[in-house]
Every structure is written in C-alpha cells, then in structure tokens.
Amino acid sequence: MDTVTLKIFRGNTSGGEMVSYTVPKTPGMVVLDAVHYIQRSLDTTLACRWNCKAAKCGSCSAEIDGTPRLMCKSRIEEYPSGEITVGPMRAFPLLKDLVTDVSWNYRVATKIPSLVPKPEVSGKPFVLQQEDVERVQEFRKCIECFLCQDVCHVIREHDKKDAFFGPRQMVRIAGLEMHPMDGINRREQLKNEAGIGMCNITKCCTEVCPEHIHITDNAIIPMKERVVDDYFDPITKILRKVGVLPTDKKASFSSVPNGLTVIKQENSSSKS
Amino acid sequence: MENCETYEYDILVIGSGGAGLRAVIAAREAGCSVGVLCKSLLGKAHTVMAEGGVAASLANMTNPDGTHEKDSWEVHFVDTMKGGAFLNNWRTVEIFAKEAPDRVLELEQYGAVFDRTPEGLIAERPFGGHKYRRLNHVGDRTGLEIIRTLQDKAVSVGMNVHMEITCTRLLKEGNRVVGAFGYYRESGKFVTFKAKAVVLATGGWGRMYRYTSNSWEGTGDGLMMAYEAGAELIDMEMIQFHPTGMIWPPGMRGILVTEGVRGEGGVLRNSKGERFMFDKKYMPALYNGQFADTEEEGARWLTDKQNNRRPPELLPRDVVARAIYREIEAGNGSEHGGVYLDVTHRGADYIKRKLPSMYEQFHALGGVDITKEPMEVYPTIHYTMGGVRVHPETCATTVDGLFAAGEVAAGLHGANRLGGNSLSDILVFGRRAGIAASSYAKEHTLGVLDNAQIEEEQEYLLLPLKTTNGENPYTIHSELQDAMQTNAMIARTEAGLLSALEKILELQKRAEKLSAPGDRFFNPGWHAARDVRFMLRASEVIVRCALERKESRGAQWRLDFPDRDDEVWGKKNLIASRNGDMVKITTRELDAMPPELKRLFEETK
Ligand SMILES: Cc1cc2nc3c(=O)[nH]c(=O)nc-3n(C[C@H](O)[C@H](O)[C@H](O)COP(=O)(O)OP(=O)(O)OC[C@H]3O[C@@H](n4cnc5c(N)ncnc54)[C@H](O)[C@@H]3O)c2cc1C
Ligand code: SF4
Ligand code: SF4
Ligand code: FES
DSSP: OOEEEEEEEEEETTEEEEEEEEEEOOTTOBHHHHHHHIIIIIOTTOOOOOSOSSSSSOOOEEEETTEEEEGGGOBGGGOTTSEEEEEOOSSSOEEETTEEOOHHHHHHHTTSOOOOBOGGGTTSOOOOOHHHHHHHHHHTTOOOOOHHHHHOHHHHTTOOTTTOOOHHHHHHHHHHHTOTTBOBOOHHHHHTTTOGGGOOOOOHHHHHOTTOOOIIIIIIHHHHHHHHHHHHOHHHHHHHHTTSSOOOOSBOGGGSOOOOOEEOOTTOSSOO | OOOOEEEEEEEEEEOOSHHHHHHHHHHHHTTOOEEEEOSSOTTOSGGGGOOSOEEOOOOOOBOTTSOBOOOOHHHHHHHHHHHTTTOSOHHHHHHHHHHHHHHHHHHHHHTOOOOBOTTSSBOEEOOTTOSSOOEEOSTTOHHHHHHHHHHHHHHHHOOEEEOSEEEEEEEEETTEEEEEEEEETTTOOEEEEEEEEEEEOOOOBOTTSSSBSOOTTOBOHHHHHHHHTTOOEEOTTOEEEEEEEEOSSGGGTTOBOOTHHHHTTOEEEOTTOOOGGGSGGGOOGGGTTSBOSSHHHHHHHTTOSSSSOBOGGGSOHHHHHHHHHHHHHTTOOOTTSSEEEEOGGGOHHHHHHHSHHHHHHIIIIIOOOTTTSOEEEEEEEEEEOOEEEOOTTTOBOSSBTEEEOGGGEESSSTTSOOTTHHHHHHHHHHHHHHHHHHHHHHHOOOOOOOHHHHHHHHHHHHHHHHOSSSBOHHHHHHHHHHHHHHHSSSEEOHHHHHHHHHHHHHHHHHTTSBOOOSOSSSOHHHHHHHHHHHHHHHHHHHHHHHHHOOSOBTTBEETTBOSOOTTTGGGEEEEEEEETTEEEEEEEEOOOOOHHHHHHHHHTO
16 A cells, blocks of 8 residues: 655653654555544554544644745645654743644734724724725635744744744734724834834745735835834924824824733632 | 542633634623633634635625625525525514624624725625625635634733643532533543533534535534433534535545636536536426526626626535535546536636635645636535524523534524625624523533532543453444435435434444553543534434425435425424434424514515
8 A cells, every 4th residue: 555654753841752653555545644544543642633524724834844835735745755744833931742832923913903994984884995995815725833933033033033023923913903894903012011122124024824814015114114104214203293194193003092811820820 | 530630710711713703702701701612723613714705784885886785684585595595583683784794893803814805894795695795805715804803802901821631520519500510532531610600612523524614623523422411402414515625635525615706607418518406407496587597698697786686606505515416426537536526717916816726725735727627526514504492592401501602502593504604694693692591600600510420421431441442433433424424314214314324323332342552641542432423313313303404495305305394303303312212203393473573585585
C-alpha cells in the first residue's frame, strides 16, 4: 500500500521529540486526515485541534515542514518527498503535541471595542453600496487561525505581545476603522496600545494567510498612513485647527465603555 | 471525590455558537452575570461554517419592473410550515417569521457587513423552499460573519468565557437544574458551575453517521445531558440529509456544498446529462404548479423572477436529497457514485464573487475548478430538526431552570428545515432564551450542588483511564457510524432500523468497558470515550423514533411506508424521554392552528 510518513512533534511543557508514523495514503488526503488516522488507529493520545475540516474555522493551525499552515488545507500530494514534519505553532506557549495556548489572542481582542454606529445611523438599517463594503469584507474573511500572529517576527522572535496586537488584530481594527458607519476614532489605539509602529512591513503575515487577506498592503499600510496623518503631519494639524480641513468628528476611543471579559479564568475569582 | 473549582453565575450558557452568544447578549442586557462554556475555542462552533445565508423576510429584492418582492413574515411562515411538512409548532414558526427581520438588521448595528443590493440594502438570495429571495448573505461565508459579529458584541457587553471545557452533566437539586459539571480539555481537571438558570445551546449531532458536515463537537452531549436530566425530546427521527455534500476525494466526503450554489443557478444532472429534478415523479403534490416546468423557464428565472417560476432544484432539501438517492439507485450516478452539480454557466467572475469559498474549497481540496467543471455531490448528514422540546415563547424545556435554543432545541423546523432558517433560528430564540432565563434568574436564588451527582460523574469519566483491557472508543464510534450510515440513513426500512438498533445495543454494552491510555492532559482518546457514549444513547433514540413513525414525511422516508399519513401521523409528534435506563416513547397531539394562521395558506398561494 502507498504510505506517507508523518514526523509529528509529541510532547508538552517539559519537552518532547519528533515521532514518526506511517500512514496509508488515500486520494486527495490532507495532513489533518493523516493526523486523524494516527489518533484513531495508532495513538489515541495525540492532541490536535480541528473543527470544520474545510478551511473555514481556523482551528487546525500548525507548522508543516516549518511553514505555518492549516492542516485541513494541506494536501499530502504537495509534499512529494513522502515525509512531512508537523509541529505546533511556535509563537504561542505549548500545551501538548500540536496544541498551543492561543488565549492571548482572545485577551487582546477584548481591548478592541466592536462597532459603534455613528449617531445618525444608530438603530436604522444601513444604506451602503457594495463598493463601500468590499474593502471591509476582505478583512472580515479572517477565520482567526492566528497563523499570521505565529509568523510575525515581532511576536515570534521578539515576543512583544505586550506592545503589539499583531497582524490578526490589525485586520480586525482595519475592518472597523474603514467601516463607513463606525463612529469611533481608532487611530489613538492603533498608535499606542495596539502598537502599529512595531510592524516593519515584512509581509510574512500576508504570505501565510489562508484567506488570502492582503494584511500588509490593505490593512496595515493604509492604517499606518492614517495614523501618521493624524499625529505627525504638522500641516494637516494646522489646517484642521484653522478649519480648512474637517476635524475628525468621531468620538474618542476612551469614551466607549468596554465590558469585562475574562477568558480562561482557571484558578481565579468566584471560587466557592 | 476529587475537589473541583466552582464558578457562580446568574446565567450559565452552555455553547458559544450563534444561539449561545445571542443568549449571552440578551442576558447581559437584562443585567445578569453570564458565564459561557464551549468545547472548542471561541468562534469555532458550527455556526462559523454556515455558508448560504440567514433567512428573514426583509423584502429587499426588486423585480424587473422596479417593485420590491412581496415577501412578508406571513409568506415566510407558510414556507417554513410547508417545508417542515406541518410537524412544526406553528406558534414557534409564527414568532420566528415575525422576529427574524429585526434580528438580522440588529446584526448590522453590531458590525456585520452583508452583501448589498443596488439600492444599498442587504442582498438576499433564493434558496430551496423559500418563495422569495430571502437569504441575507455575505458571499458564501455568512456563518463566519454572524459568529464573529456576535462574538465581538458579546465580548463588548462582557461575559466570562470558559473555552475548551466539555460539559458532561447537568446538576440538579430536586427537579430543578442548578448547575453543570465538566472537565477542562487542556488539563483534564474537573470543574463545576452554579447558576440560577442554564441555557443549553450545544448545537446538533451528526457524528454518529459516517459522512457528515458536522465537526467533532456534534456528538449530542447537550441533547443527552438534557435527556438524562429528564427533559422531553421531540421529533428525534428527523435528521436532515443535505442534498449536496462533497463525495470526492474520500477524505472530503460529507463536507458541505452550500445550497447557495443552486440558489445562484446551479443545476443538478445525472450521468446521462439529464436535469432529473424536472422529472414529474419527484414533484410533491404540495408544490405542484409552483416550479418551472421547463429548463428554459428555469433559465429565464435567473434574470426575471417576477414572470418565471423557480427551477425544481430549489425544492426543499428532503425532496432533492431523495431524488438524488433515487437517481443513483436507478444506475444514473456519477463516476464516484453521486450526481453532478453544475454552475459553470454563471461564468467565472460571478462564481468567484458569489461563491468564493466553494470555489476555494473545490480548488484547494478537491482539485476541481468549479468555474469550468461540474462538482460531484451526494447527500450528507447535516442538521438535526429534532431535539429538546421547548416552549415557543420562552425556550423553557420541560425541566425547571433549563432553557434551550438553537439546533439543540426543536419545534421550529418540523420534519425538514429550510436552508437559512437555522441562522435566523439561533438569533430569534437565542435572544428569547437569554431573556426568559434572565427573568427566571431574577425570581430564583442559586441552588445547592449535590456532591453525589458530581462524584458519580467523576467516576464515570475516569473509568476508561483506569481500564487497561477495554476497547478503543474510536473503534466503537466507527462501528456505530457504519450502522447508522447503512441502516438509519435517508431511505429507511423496519428491517434496517431493527438491525441498527441491535448493533447500537451491542455497542452500548461494549462501551461499558472502554480504555483510554495516557493521562488526563489533552487526551483525545479519553474525550472520545465520553462522547461516544452520548452518541450511542442519542442514536438509540433516533432509531427508536424512526421505527415508531410508520409513514414518510419530510426527512423520514420509510420505504416500507412510502406514503404520508396525514390522518394518523400528521397529527402528532414523537416524544422521547428517559425512564430509568429505558427510552420511553410517547406521542403528543399537535396543537390546532388558529384560523388566522390557517388562512395564510390560502392567501399566499
Ligand atoms: C457546514 C454547515 C453549513 C451550514 N449552512 C447554513 C446556512 O447557510 N444557513 C443556515 O441557516 N444554517 C446553516 N447551517 C446550520 C447552522 O449553521 C447551525 O444549525 C447553527 O449554526 C447552529 O447553531 P447553534 O448555536 O445552535 O450551535 P453550534 O454553532 O453548533 O454551537 C454549539 C456550541 O455548543 C458547544 N458545546 C457542544 N457540546 C458541548 C459540551 N458538552 N460542553 C460545552 N460546550 C458544548 C460547542 O462547543 C459550540 O460552542 C450549516 C451548518 C453546517 C454544519
Ligand atoms: S508585515 Fe508587520 S505584521 Fe506582518 S509579519 Fe511583518 S512585521 Fe508582522
Ligand atoms: S488574518 Fe489571515 S492568517 Fe491572520 S488570523 Fe486571520 S485568516 Fe488567519
Ligand atoms: S479544521 Fe477548520 S480550518 Fe482546519
């Protein structure tokens, strides 16, 4: 029978090793199929995440032959050598085997307020042309696989999780900042808390995005320009002051109440 | 007994799909503290996979003469009742059809960005069984838009999310549900929750079948927890076989091909190249005269919906799935044993714009360019119409303190669900469950957790880790899938169902002794051991109900009782409940529909 060899990282916080498994090949097989085969038939303790098996949920992120990819979208045939290595995402703390602790992504997401409609459209159906929403729709394709976060050197090599929200959240903020009906100014957050300045446009994030979102060109660069316009361009500033350019009518960021969210509350409050 | 952490909330929501998250928002707005649990990470529930759209009669679409389509809640009501072969609870459907438009518009305020019409309104597409264009959508990734929108909104109204916890038992004080027990997938540690009211939003169950569009989560935990707690289940025989799942390559079999493909003009053909849906033998009497008679009319309908009727590919799902099955039985199947779904005539640009994720799915996973070649499809197990019986207004189950909404609850869809109705279901009734649970919480205090129940569940869970010579849970699961796929599928017979039942009972016995090697730390084999037991019991209920209903209606197609029996079976739902270790099956007469609703069937003809 035709087989393929998977070398999979097995281990936990106290260490691990690559273990080889031989898996029978079927037509059109993807890496996730092979992992499932191992789980069912060879070792039921092999840990991985998955849900849709159709590249729609962003659960099965891993590093395949060193590249961050979705296991359910990586066909075995793409690796003709017959040997494939699969490891966990390395930018996040390892839990077990292919599973990492991605909760930081959710925690940082709580800092971004959701859409607050401008007062004049609040509570009314939006009237928007397709051209007006297309740009935002690109960003809303994000399936939160966090592969871009995994590959971004600011997070991966420099572990600046406290200073940079990462490309995923840049995409999220872009979807709000460029939403024609959003009523709050997000540039202050972008510049400070979200740390957009940390990105030096290497475009690695765009390369790995399974949804083909142009993270750098369409989200980060235009937002960098907006932030620069706002904060560093003295001429714009003066023109705004004297009323030649319109001032930004959007409410300031801090005026928006943000609810409390606690994710993974293990070992904390409200115990009885 | 092992000590475990306990969290306290006014409302505990089990499940963070659309129904759960919408309940969270409603409960927060009512001023309650809320905790929400999910088996996977936040945002990965089935809701994220929904493609085609959310059904609500916004009547945004225009005819060639510039008038708007005459859609209304009344037409949506009629379509849903007919689609469900009148087994639906009419009051549930009425509330649903009336409230769905507001729930969709509200999503826009929360941040959802739908596709637009030329007038700048939310774009709606045609779908099976819906008379007018009614599926509000974002390309073919509507579920992603909805779950992300609700997720962001729920985060901003504030909730405590406990991700990757599998809940395995509802905890009761007397007859009231007062909390829940579960384990952290990551650490394997146990955890308990205390709440004044519990909302069950755990979605559907398809994993007991071999080929399904459902994820690993769809093992019927919530359903069976409610059953164990004494709740009545209803319509459990009604399982939706979505007409178009992928069939090739083998690993992709069962993955959904959205009905949106047919909504956008996709046609079904057999191996002889015939558009078999035009064959009169597949047209149910109920829909006579309402669909295009000729392929030409079907083609004209694409551009002029006012003066032409829909092609029969847009009949309800149960009808189309049966037709596909019969074509294949008759020897007209495709290369890999399905039929062809062809949308190439819409042109590459249109397809990539309206069905981008289908294009990508077939391109990346199936090696097929759907702008150039037809897809091969076969019915896949997709949705569960049956579930926990709930009150139409409040979503209260038959157990005190327990509410249920979304796919786990039943009553709205009857014998067959129309596409798009689930996404609006989870919005309408997720909200209602949140509101009703909040009112309940305000009238009640926290209950007391019973250590005996907790201890019993702990032992039950730990057993496979201690058992060394038991069976592999995956083996049991796989045999169950074969039994259900062969004998409890789309075409059912008494003999087949009985042999499925026999197999299920055998597997239940064998599942008393399962082994899961390894420790408690993120151990899928151990998790599977609990999941498979939920599935075995749920399968038993499904098969017993399918045996009981001796007629063909909606998704229930009995080859030995091929006719619809309105006199006897059209008047009642099957109810399943727990009687000790036995499944008790009874019937419940449908409530009589009031005249003002009955009249709608005449008026909207
Ligand atoms: C591929 C696909 C395409 C679809 N397309 C459409 C469409 O176009 N239109 C439409 O209307 N409908 C569609 N549907 C159906 C629709 O998506 C679902 O019915 C709906 O999303 C169900 O929502 P829910 O909130 O009830 O449950 P789900 O979204 O399934 O969420 C269930 C939640 O419960 C949690 N849970 C389950 N068990 C436990 C447990 N034991 N402990 C803790 N948590 C638990 C899960 O983790 C999850 O968070 C589609 C379904 C699929 C699978
Ligand atoms: S372009 Fe910016 S965000 Fe993307 S990987 Fe490079 S540094 Fe990170
Ligand atoms: S932007 Fe792309 S790579 Fe990043 S999380 Fe979203 S889908 Fe994944
Ligand atoms: S399993 Fe959903 S993206 Fe891979």
